[in-house]
Amino acid sequence: MKKSSSISFKTLKVSIGLYTHEVYIGHDALAHIGRWLLQQPSKRAFIIADQKLIHARKLLIRALKRSHWEVHEMPVHAGEELKNFNTIYPLYGDLLREKANRDSVLFALGGGTIGDACGFIASTYLRGIRWIGVPTTLLAQVDSSLGGKTGINHSEGKNLIGTFYQPSLVICDTRFLKTLGRREMLSGFGEMIKYGVIFDPNFFKFLEKNQSHILSLKPSVLVQAIHKCLYWKARAISKDEFDRTGIREVLNFGHTFGHALESITQYTRFQHGEAVIWGMRFALALSVVRKKLSIKRQLEIDSILSRLPVPPLPLDSSLIELFKFMKMDKKVRHGKIHYVLLKDVGRTITDSDVTYDDLVDSYQLLTKRVTL
Ligand SMILES: NC(=O)c1ccc[n+]([C@@H]2O[C@H](COP(=O)([O-])OP(=O)(O)OC[C@H]3O[C@@H](n4cnc5c(N)ncnc54)[C@H](O)[C@@H]3O)[C@@H](O)[C@H]2O)c1
Numbered sequence: 001m002k003k004s005s006s007i008s009f010k011t012l013k014v015s016i017g018l019y020t021h022e023v024y025i026g027h028d029a030l031a032h033i034g035r036w037l038l039q040q041p042s043k044r045a046f047i048i049a050d051q052k053l054i055h056a057r058k059l060l061i062r063a064l065k066r067s068h069w070e071v072h073e074m075p076v077h078a079g080e081e082l083k084n085f086n087t088i089y090p091l092y093g094d095l096l097r098e099k100a101n102r103d104s105v106l107f108a109l110g111g112g113t114i115g116d117a118c119g120f121i122a123s124t125y126l127r128g129i130r131w132i133g134v135p136t137t138l139l140a141q142v143d144s145s146l147g148g149k150t151g152i153n154h155s156e157g158k159n160l161i162g163t164f165y166q167p168s169l170v171i172c173d174t175r176f177l178k179t180l181g182r183r184e185m186l187s188g189f190g191e192m193i194k195y196g197v198i199f200d201p202n203f204f205k206f207l208e209k210n211q212s213h214i215l216s217l218k219p220s221v222l223v224q225a226i227h228k229c230l231y232w233k234a235r236a237i238s239k240d241e242f243d244r245t246g247i248r249e250v251l252n253f254g255h256t257f258g259h260a261l262e263s264i265t266q267y268t269r270f271q272h273g274e275a276v277i278w279g280m281r282f283a284l285a286l287s288v289v290r291k292k293l294s295i296k297r298q299l300e301i302d303s304i305l306s307r308l309p310v311p312p313l314p315l316d317s318s319l320i321e322l323f324k325f326m327k328m329d330k331k332v333r334h335g336k337i338h339y340v341l342l343k344d345v346g347r348t349i350t351d352s353d354v355t356y357d358d359l360v361d362s363y364q365l366l367t368k369r370v371t372l
């Protein structure tokens with residue numbers, strides 16, 4: 001992975017197998033798209049855009065037209081409902097009617113739901129056309145835009161249908177985050193902390209120190225932080241493109257409990273990153289219970305997480321349901337939860353011998369310091 005840098009614009013070269021693509025990160029990163037566009041044989045863009053993002057759509061279209069590209073807009077409602085066969089089926093029809101071909105480029109302008117759905121369409125339309133991610137939520141900029149996991153939902157569960165299909169370019173323009181709500185920002189910040197905790201003690205300290213700068217969108221700090229998260233994610237995915245070798249598994253830190261929380265509350269109570277914040281706190285407690293992490297370090301690491309204003313946990317009566325759900329997690333092998341735990345910041349360990357009692361003990365350790 002090569003990187004280049006300036007204070008408020010950075011690039012990252014991501015290599016996955018034989019494939020390489022770039023990421024532009026910056027306040028006004030979109031302005032740099034011209035150099036990629038100029039190299040392309042065809043000049044036809046199809047933009048699957050969150051229809052709410054009127055200003056961002058204008059900026060992207062202006063950038064494309066400046067390079068003399070023909071632009072077709074396909075505005076959609078963002079959200080989980082988009083990630084559904086019935087909802088995306090008409091979009092294939094739009095592409096066919098407009099004669100989009102293998103030289104055309106799909107753009108995903110929006111949060112993670114737009115990226116997941118657009119990537120899925122790009123990977124299946126005409127057996128695969130190129131696509132560019134233009135993520136507009138912090139969560140999508142630091143996490144979901146990289147790695148090529150595309151997906152739609154099934155009534156049996158989230159993200160059960162999908163492909164691995166890498167984008168040709170990712171553009172993280174931090175100007176787009178200005179209109180993002182406070183909870184969405186916090187949700188993305190939760191995923192950011194994950195990268196510090198699992199990979200990088202210095203970055204963890206940087207986040208502790210700069211939390212308010214990041215949440216108030218100070219360009220130089222924000223660009224540096226997004227770049228660091230993507231740098232670490234790129235390192236993990238480059239060695240495990242199809243999520244098979246276990247290297248990518250560490251990115252699921254906090255997600256077994258987090259996904260279960262989201263699910264038992266019907267995806268209405270927590271933003272994804274908020275549930276992951278609870279999930280990481282739970283994983284820290286479990287690391288103590290499983291004797292991987294000292295209580296002293298747990299408290300130190302937990303202090304940044306415990307101060308974040310996320311919705312409270314559901315009542316204890318939901319515990320059995322919660323743990324039952326964790327057993328159905330994708331990381332379960334032979335009926336055992338495969339847990340990513342922490343020995344210290346930057347040092348993870350997986351543990352598949354966790355018992356039900358360990359989970360209850362961890363929950364108690366976690367909740368004795370919080371108000372339910
Ligand atoms: N592919 C992956 O590797 C991966 C990883 C993590 C999460 N995901 C997926 O990402 C999705 C969640 O991502 P998300 O939270 O970005 O979802 P989202 O696309 O639903 O966006 C969240 C909300 O923010 C709004 N929004 C987007 N950009 C905005 C902006 N700049 N200003 C104001 N509002 C804006 C959207 O309209 C929506 O209401 C889930 O479906 C999850 O499964 C995928």
Ligand SMILES: [Zn+2]
Nearest residue numbers: 143191272276
């Ligand atoms: Zn996540």
